[in-house]
Amino acid sequence: xxxxxxxxxxxxxxxxxxxxxxxxxxxxxxxxxxxxxxxxxxxxxxxxxxxxxxxxxxxxxxxxxxxxxxxxxxxxxxxxxxxxxxxxxxxxxxxxxxxxxxxxxxxxxxxxxxxxxxxxxxxxxxxxxxxxxxxxxxxxxxxxxxxxxxxxxxxxxxxxxxxxxxxxxxxxxxxxxxxxxxxxxxxxxxxxxxxxxxxxxxxxxxxxxxxxxxxxxxxxxxxxxxxxxxxxxxxxxxxxxxxxxxxxxxxxxxxxxxxxxxxxxxxxxxxxxxxxxxxxxxxxxxxxxxxxxxxxxxxxxxxxxxxxxxxxxxxxxxxxxxxxxxxxxxxxxxxxxxxxxxxxxxxxxxxxxxxxxxxxxxxxxxxxxxxxxxxxxxxxxxxxxxxxxxxxxxxxxxxxxxxxxxxxxxxxxxxxxxxxxxxxxxxxxxxxxxxxxxxxx
Ligand code: GDP
Numbered sequence: 001x002x003x004x005x006x007x008x009x010x011x012x013x014x015x016x017x018x019x020x021x022x023x024x025x026x027x028x029x030x031x032x033x034x035x036x037x038x039x040x041x042x043x044x045x046x047x048x049x050x051x052x053x054x055x056x057x058x059x060x061x062x063x064x065x066x067x068x069x070x071x072x073x074x075x076x077x078x079x080x081x082x083x084x085x086x087x088x089x090x091x092x093x094x095x096x097x098x099x100x101x102x103x104x105x106x107x108x109x110x111x112x113x114x115x116x117x118x119x120x121x122x123x124x125x126x127x128x129x130x131x132x133x134x135x136x137x138x139x140x141x142x143x144x145x146x147x148x149x150x151x152x153x154x155x156x157x158x159x160x161x162x163x164x165x166x167x168x169x170x171x172x173x174x175x176x177x178x179x180x181x182x183x184x185x186x187x188x189x190x191x192x193x194x195x196x197x198x199x200x201x202x203x204x205x206x207x208x209x210x211x212x213x214x215x216x217x218x219x220x221x222x223x224x225x226x227x228x229x230x231x232x233x234x235x236x237x238x239x240x241x242x243x244x245x246x247x248x249x250x251x252x253x254x255x256x257x258x259x260x261x262x263x264x265x266x267x268x269x270x271x272x273x274x275x276x277x278x279x280x281x282x283x284x285x286x287x288x289x290x291x292x293x294x295x296x297x298x299x300x301x302x303x304x305x306x307x308x309x310x311x312x313x314x315x316x317x318x319x320x321x322x323x324x325x326x327x328x329x330x331x332x333x334x335x336x337x338x339x340x341x342x343x344x345x346x347x348x349x350x351x352x353x354x355x356x357x358x359x360x361x362x363x364x365x366x367x368x369x370x371x372x373x374x375x376x377x378x379x380x381x382x383x384x385x386x387x388x389x390x391x392x393x394x395x396x397x398x399x400x401x402x403x404x405x406x407x408x409x410x411x412x413x414x415x416x417x418x419x420x421x422x423x424x425x426x427x428x429x430x431x432x433x434x435x436x437x438x439x440x441x
Contacts, residue, residue, distance in 0.1 A: 001075070003029070004105035004113075005096045007089055014084030019092055022110055025101050026076040030063060033080075033095065041067045049080065051095045058091045059083055073110050074117025115422060121152040122422035126376060130213060138212050138262030141368040142375065150372035151379070152421050154202075158386075159417045161195055162410060169407040188406075189397050196390040202374070203383050209373030210380075211296060211366040215257075215264040218358070219292040222301035223312040227326040230345035231301070232256060232269045235355070260355075261363040268295070292316060297361060299354075303327040314340075320365070322357060382420040389413035 003023030009016070021029055027038050032052045039045040042064065049058045062081040071077040082088050096102055111128060114120045120128070127146030134140040145151075165188055172185055220228045236256040255268040270288030292298055298321040302312035314323050325331065328342040328349060341357060343350030374380050393409035395401075418424040 003099075003102045004109055005029075005093070005102060006105040006110070007093065008079075008110075009084070011089075012084075013086065017082050017084035017089050019080045019082060019089070019096070020110065021078040021080075021096065021102070022071070022073045022075045022105075022113060023102070024076065025099060026078040027065065029096065029099055029102060030065060030078045032099070033058075033092075034063060038065050039063065041065050041070070044081075049082070049092060051091070053095075053098065058095065059088045069117065069119075072119065073113040074119045075113060120147075121149070121156075123151040123155070123379070123420065124149050125422075127151070130375065136259045136262045136264050138366075138368040139264065141262070142209060142212050142373070145372060146375060151375070154372050155417050155421050156423075158195060158199065159414055159421075159423070161191070162414045162417065165191055165195075166407060166410040166414065169403050169410055172403045173407065185397065185403065189394060192390055192394045192397070196387050196394070199383055199387050199390070203380065203387070205369075205373055206365060207374075208366045208369060209375040210377070212263055212368060212373075213375045215266050216297070216362055216366050217291075217295040218265055218267045218297045218299060218362075219288075219295035220267065220269050220299045220301060221288070221292040221316050222303075222326075226301045226303035226311055227345040228269045228301055229254065231299075231324075231326065231343070231351070232267060234345050234348060234351055235267060260359040261367060263362050263366050265358075265362055267299075296366070297321055297358075299324055299358070301326050304331045320361065322354070322361070324354065379420050382416045385416035386413045389416060 001023055003021060003025035005019060005021040007017060008020040009018045030038055033049050034047040035050060035052075036047065044062045044064050047061060047063055049061050049063075050056065051058060059082045061083075064079040064081070066072070066077040066079075068075040068077070080092060082092055093104075097104065111120070111125055115122065115125050124147050127143050127148070130143035131140065131147050134143050168185070168188055220231060222228055232254065235258065255266050258265045258267055268291055270292050298316060298318070300312075300314050300317040300321055301324045302310045302314070303326045305311040310325075317323055323337075323340045325340050325342045326345055329344040329347050331342070341350060341354050343354050345351070374383070389409050389412040393406050393413065396406045396409060415424060
């Protein structure tokens, strides 16, 4: 196993930079560069760092040793906290590259080693990546919980239950002639159904974890000139969209990113929905409609027309969408119907209320949840496969199928869960269970 090193803090000038070294040579490197014996584990020590070849001093630094397996990667890990100047960092990295058996780490390699050494399961690895990418409070909370193993524990728990069921099924094959409790297989059916139900309700989460991670899409829809870009501009607090009196000038989708109660929201202004004349405009409308269709929520906007009626309608609104009457400064009241928010993008009247209503919706639908939630399509695929295999096992059981085939379905269900957490060693685990399984000797 090679020893790897990398600058673990961000590049560029900074007060402090952290350089991490992991692997069998880590302690040797530390002693060679500091010219002193390794300090006690997890104890910061101030030292001078040298280039051992030239004895040139590189920096005054703090060094820390985490002896494996009690480290992030599970290997011996050394951290140098050096001054964050470019030349200092380049100097230390340059010296590190000169040691035998030591090389620069590939992207993600420290975490990969942590996974391979059983320090983190795959969901925790993903949680760590999400934590580093988190931009809002909700994303941070969700990622931290996942990194700490909430999702992994949930799936491992299910896997444990499946393992027991598999042991029952296996037992009825291996010990068919012996005195097996009669109801062993009969007990399996309800347990299978119970687990499948739990996994299914975990799947039916309205994609809230994925939405919180990726961001929620909100589209502003309505005919041209009702004031969609004006609202967007007001919300963004800057001139993000071009506002014009001429109908059909908003040809493309313009968007702003908002942080609403910790949920990242992309608000998109779609091209006005109406009969298009020009080709460009037609394409703009097509894209706008597609975007409105696929958005998580829509702000459907109408405005008073010059005849005292309404420009636009709420036909595109679905349950959960917000209905908005803009240009309320012009309307003589009474135009806003039931459940319609009256605002003026021009004066700002009602806009705060709109933001509050949108925030409430977004938070209720996509905010950080108390229970661990699915955060990636990868998880969803594994869970769907698992439920399908469970269902096949249950059907097989009911139709009196050979227990060996039922066991195969259960194995597939376990493998599907194992793929999510990165644990695929079903057979090893079976050995463990069978050792304690009190049938036969
Ligand atoms: P869009 O095509 O739906 O994006 O509409 P725009 O935002 O381009 O607005 C069309 C016209 O309506 C512009 O002249 C705006 O200044 C005007 N407008 C937008 N919102 C309001 C409002 O609340 N009150 C009034 N009186 N005019 C508005």
